[in-house]
Amino acid sequence: MANSRFEYVKQFEREHHLLPDTYIVIRVDGKGFHKFSEEYKFDKPNDLRALQVMNRAAQAVMSQFSDVLMAYGDSDEYSFLLRKQCSLYERREMKLITMFASSISTNYYYYWNEEFPEKPLKQSRLPNFDARAVTYPNFSLIRDYFSWRQVDCHINNLYNTTFWTLVSKGGMTPKEAENKLIGTVASDKNEILFSQFGINYNNEPEIFKKGTILMREMTQEESEVNESELSSRQKQRIEKKRKKAEIKTYHEDLITNENFWTSRPWLSL
Template identity: 50%
Template sequence: MANSKWEYVKNFEQPDNLLPNTWIVVRLDGRGFTKFANKYAFEKPNDRAALDLMNEAAKLVMTDIPELIIAYGVSDEYSFVFHKTCNLFERREGKLVTTIVSTFTSYYIFLWSKYFPNKPLSPPLPSFDGRAVCYPSVSNLRDYMSWRQADCHINNLYNTTFWALILQGGMDNYQADQALLGTVSSQKNEILFSQFGINYNNEPEINKKGSVIFRDYELVEPGSHNAAAEAEDLAEPVPQSKTQAEKEKKKRAKAKVVIEHLDIIKDDFWDRRPWILSNKPGKTPKEG
């Protein structure tokens, strides 16, 4: 590469490599999405088309980037997880975050007309911000995922009750907020059932649990493979030959990426899908 007298400006660049041997979570959030949702009249408390749009955009990000092992989304946020052994972009934070956010945003805008054919986009266009956080252990990673799913349930129960009081109960926003002030989950459930005949347990799973995206392989029997313990035992990444790494990458790229609405707090989800934490592709499901 040719040198020039101006090349010295490269010295101002700062290294931003993330900690090695840690799980990387890139979390994106919609910028100003309350105003955006109002502009396009999203249904309250949950707009299924808007959720499906988020999910398809996230699924395409997972498909494009085989180094991702799992993603979890709710409302206008999505968390994408890289395995602790991942060395994509030499683990440079700026590259990882901007790649995830820009790819997701591109797909979101590209897919908009599919889900909202009668609501063409106009400026200000939807945009997302992102951040990367490193988690040193499997338990830390799972606690993060559990936190996001618990937050989904708490927020959805509140919003479901809040909007029932407004849309069916005739309250305004302030009155509904005051009616729910200091209430616990059981009281919100009682309000929904006694006043509006809504059994919260029958609400769609996508609203209560959010959406989890991963590569689909054959499930294993719980207890037959302790993926969490295996991943935790890897004090240092196990070196792979370039050929083996490329082979596994191609296998992951060919795997079907699925969107589910499952409990990811309990062990069962992880025990039956050991490939997520081990980063070793499983068996391709049989057609049938």
């Protein structure tokens, strides 16, 4: 279509490039996953196999895009941290969010079939994801962002654990359980679980309470490199090292564990 008389329509296209020299966080969310989980009868309050599908899909995305240094997820949501000097797709916002959403979707389909061979996906209820991209000017904001997501994970999991315990072990209807929890705080929910059902919430699996962290682990030597001072060939070598870096899985505290961040200085470069 090059040089044709119809090429003028390209003038209507607009591309938004994300700010340079800023950290990019791309958050992918499941769309309509409440109904999806009902359709495929997820275990309540947490379905470990469903979480593993999401975690494996997110790790596949990290393997595909070496600019992703870290990811955090729980339930049907994942946040990906792209390095500050990332030039993936020339930092075009629409390209980034569509690629991450489609990559999660494709990998989710694939790993679903491995984790749930007895529950084939139906055309009428397929998993769908959307995404958004946000830029942050400094690493302090990045830490606060991931702390926010982990706090959200804890709040939701404590509520869901208490809610479904009231339903499954307390004989309440969902509406009765919802009414009982109105106005309660974390200590109230912990008391309900322990006094009525003998459940110590602190003993719940870490993956449920803290979510999942995927980390592209680099060496100390690699973490001290300032890429802005490197030649093109040197940058290519660093890129190869990033691609080969091991991606490890953690279920740890991101909020108060200072060592988690200080031991990984490459995240802030």
